[in-house]
Amino acid sequence: MAKAKVGILISGRGSNMAALVYAAKLADCPYEVVLVAANDPEAPGLALARAEGISTFGLGHKGMKRADFDAVIDAELRKAGAEYVALAGYMRLLSPEFVNKWEGRMLNIHPSLLPKYKGLDTHQRALDAGDLVAGCSVHVVTAELDDGPVLDRIEVAVLPGDTAESLAARILMAEHQLYSRTLAHFVTADQRPEALLDHIRELALKLPESYEKPSYGAQAFGIEGGKMFAYFRRNHHGDGITAMLVRTSGGEEQAMLIESDPDLYHRPTYLGPAGWVGIRLDRQPVDWGHIEQWLGKSWRRAAPKRLTKLLDAADEF
Ligand code: GRF
Numbered sequence: 001m002a003k004a005k006v007g008i009l010i011s012g013r014g015s016n017m018a019a020l021v022y023a024a025k026l027a028d029c030p031y032e033v034v035l036v037a038a039n040d041p042e043a044p045g046l047a048l049a050r051a052e053g054i055s056t057f058g059l060g061h062k063g064m065k066r067a068d069f070d071a072v073i074d075a076e077l078r079k080a081g082a083e084y085v086a087l088a089g090y091m092r093l094l095s096p097e098f099v100n101k102w103e104g105r106m107l108n109i110h111p112s113l114l115p116k117y118k119g120l121d122t123h124q125r126a127l128d129a130g131d132l133v134a135g136c137s138v139h140v141v142t143a144e145l146d147d148g149p150v151l152d153r154i155e156v157a158v159l160p161g162d163t164a165e166s167l168a169a170r171i172l173m174a175e176h177q178l179y180s181r182t183l184a185h186f187v188t189a190d191q192r193p194e195a196l197l198d199h200i201r202e203l204a205l206k207l208p209e210s211y212e213k214p215s216y217g218a219q220a221f222g223i224e225g226g227k228m229f230a231y232f233r234r235n236h237h238g239d240g241i242t243a244m245l246v247r248t249s250g251g252e253e254q255a256m257l258i259e260s261d262p263d264l265y266h267r268p269t270y271l272g273p274a275g276w277v278g279i280r281l282d283r284q285p286v287d288w289g290h291i292e293q294w295l296g297k298s299w300r301r302a303a304p305k306r307l308t309k310l311l312d313a314a315d316e317f
Contacts (some may be wrong), residue, residue, distance in 0.1 A: 004187035007035040007082030009073065009090040014038075014045020014111055014214060016088035016179050021052055023180030030188045035080035039092050040302055055080055061092065070098035086183055087141065099143050106141040106235035107186060108143060109179050111171050113153055114139055123164040123171065132158050134167055136175045138182040151184045193234045196281045200232050200244055203292050207299045208307060218245075221295075222302070229302035230295055233278070236269065243278040244269070244291060245251050246298035250275045 006024075008017045016038070021033050036049035041058030049056050057076045061069045077085060087108040099106070112122040114137040126134040135155040144150035154174040158167060189195060195217060204210055206222040210229070212221050217237075221230040231245040245268050248254045254277045257265040268278040279294060300308060 003030055003032040005034045005081050006031045006084045006086055006183065007037065007077040007080055008033060008088050008090050009087045010036060010038045010043055011044055011091040012044040012045065012089055013039060016175055017045050017086075018048055019024050019176035019179050020086060020088065020183065021049065021054065024185070029083070029180070029186050030058055032180060034082050035077060035285065037076055037109065039069070039073075039090070041125075042308050045089075056298070062292055066093070067095040069098050070095045074098055074101055082182075084187055085141075086179070088179070094141070099141060104140065105181060107138055107151070108146070108148075109136060109138050109175055110142050111168065111175065113137060113155065114146060114150050121164075123167045126158065127162060127164060127167065134171060135159055136171050136178055142278055149187060152178060154178045175248070191282075191284060193285065196242055197232050197234070197284070199286075199288065200230070200281075200295075202292070203288075203295050204230050207295065208303075208311075210299070223299065223304065223307065225283070226304040226307065227302040229298040231276075239269075241266075241278070241280060242282040242295070243280050245271055245276045245278050246294045247301040248275050248277050249301070254278075271308070 003131050006020070008020060010017050018034055024031060024033050025027055033054055035055050035057060036046060037057040038046050039061045040057065041060060043058060046058050057073075059069070059072060072208075083105065085102050085106040087106065090108075098216055108116070110122070112118070112126065113133070113135040117125045117126050123134065133155045135153055137150050137153040139146070139150045140148040144202060154177060156167070156171050177284040201212060201219070205212065206225075209219055209224040211224060211227075212219060214220070215231065218234075222228040229247060233245060243266070246297045248257065254267060254272070254275055257277055258267060264271050264280055266278045267279070279291065300311070
């Protein structure tokens with residue numbers, strides 16, 4: 001499976017960046033780091049990334065307008081092929097343009113249990129408040145500082161006699177655990193069966209007079225007054241497959257499809273003999289345009305005459 005491409009932005013030592021880079025070396029890590037960029041060419045983290053064979057980019061931001069500087073970083077990220085951005089100790093406010101461009105694809109790590117203690121001095125603020133538990137959070141980046149949906153957090157107990165430094169050091173260990181896991185989870189979110197079903201549902205229910213109902217451990221999509229036109233199956237009878245089932249014109253087309261691409265198509269149990277074909281959704285990347293076409297074709301085959309007549313008439317105009 002292709003790995004998601006991540007660009008990391010840092011400002012200093014880059015220990016969180018290093019944790020992300022090392023985790024990416026594990027064979028089953030779903031992301032790879034394609035660029036480490038800093039707003040300071042001397043940031044120690046850049047040397048570490050270079051030594052690991054990762055492309056780096058460092059540029060001092062002094063004298064540049066925020067939006068102009070961010071546009072340079074954005075261009076570097078795109079040149080490197082980044083699909084996601086991980087902020088790791090990036091001590092610079094981002095322009096709204098940059099945040100918009102990476103909306104929903106940019107994460108940040110913050111050393112507090114958000115929504116508590118946004119901004120700086122988080123450790124001292126937790127101590128001053130007498131908190132018994134502090135910690136760190138990873139969140140999706142939105143226009144507001146240290147705001148945006150929190151994806152996950154790790155709690156860290158405050159010890160008697162803790163100083164801001166001693167607490168920060170322990171929270172940093174937790175940060176290193178948290179970031180790569182949350183990022184890995186995030187970049188694979190749209191491949192999970194729940195997300196795949198959501199997507200199928202959205203496409204299927206757009207078709208005229210369609211409805212959804214559970215059916216023998218699958219989700220079925222049918223047409224009012226007509227027949228079923230799609231099923232979403234997940235690990236059906238333990239087969240380990242996530243697939244959408246649609247109607248073909250019959251056994252011949254079904255056999256042809258399977259022969260043409262046996263990794264994508266299969267003859268599903270029960271419905272196979274009736275001419276249905278299974279299209280796998282657990283082969284990345286899913287071609288959603290193709291899935292939508294199939295839903296349309298299958299819908300037509302399942303629709304009652306009164307609906308297809310209307311559509312045929314509409315087609316003639
Ligand atoms: C970390 O504490 C992180 O949570 C915060 O800045 C610090 C960066 O440390 N946003 P490092 O550069 O990753 O070592």
